[in-house]
Amino acid sequence: MKPVFHPDIEDVAPADVFAALADPIRLGILVALSDVNEVDKARCSHFTAFASPSLLSYHFAKLREAGITRMRVEGTSRYLSIRRDELNQRFPGLIDSVIETARRDPNLPRLGPEWLSGSGGA
């Protein structure tokens, strides 16, 4: 399949990043990803509790097109991860304070505790 598009991190503008963060579902996805980022075992279908498949697809694309996440295709599955190193190089410190801010928001959608089985860490 055609390999999913990811913008060069240098082409990403701050306003684009903030636009992608301006949604509770996407912030919930970001926090969940940050809990498990060491391995990229975060399959898209793990987030079905957050929204319908088609809506999830929409939100995943927003995060990806804003340069926030990377999507690896493997068979019929897609695996997500945060582009931490690139983001920290381009916007030093930003993504960490964003995640920390989102993590404290009690109104974001969350995944159950079995999600953290891989001993994640921000």
Place this chain on the structure above:
Amino acid sequence: MKPVFHPDIEDVAPADVFAALADPIRLGILVALSDVNEVDKARCSHFTAFASPSLLSYHFAKLREAGITRMRVEGTSRYLSIRRDELNQRFPGLIDSVIETARRDPNLPRLGPEWLSGSGGA
């Protein structure tokens, strides 16, 4: 006049803040404000280079309603400042990394050097 509405900082959700930051004009305003924040001598009309008065009014309201700025009314003028202390209490570290990120964006609207006459500091 009816004193401008400012949301309680505890009522502000992260997604609201990011939505307010998802615009180049508003990021430009934020950076300019951060250059001069010690005194609040930032009058609205100082930003006429950024957009028309009516559009500025719209963007000022967005920043204010998201809890990012405070607006002080004095005569026919309004003076703006960043709600730094409250933001840092509610979202520790966030506003500083946002400003630092925005400050490095070469594509944001900017004010001339006479703006920094008051020896501002982020």
Place this chain on the structure above:
DNA sequence: TTCGAATTTCAATGATCGTTGAATTAATCC
């Protein structure tokens, strides 16, 4: 080679966005 699971795409919706320009409000100065 058909089946099923994972995900995307498409068309449609109502809501909100950024922008414009004209009209309005409110305070100040003569």
Place this chain on the structure above:
DNA sequence: GGATTAATTCAACGATCATTGAAATTCGAA
């Protein structure tokens, strides 16, 4: 009072947004 200045409000516009549900794609497995 009347004019001026500072800023907001309002109605309109096209564009984008989040969401839905149905249809299409893509791959792996039986």
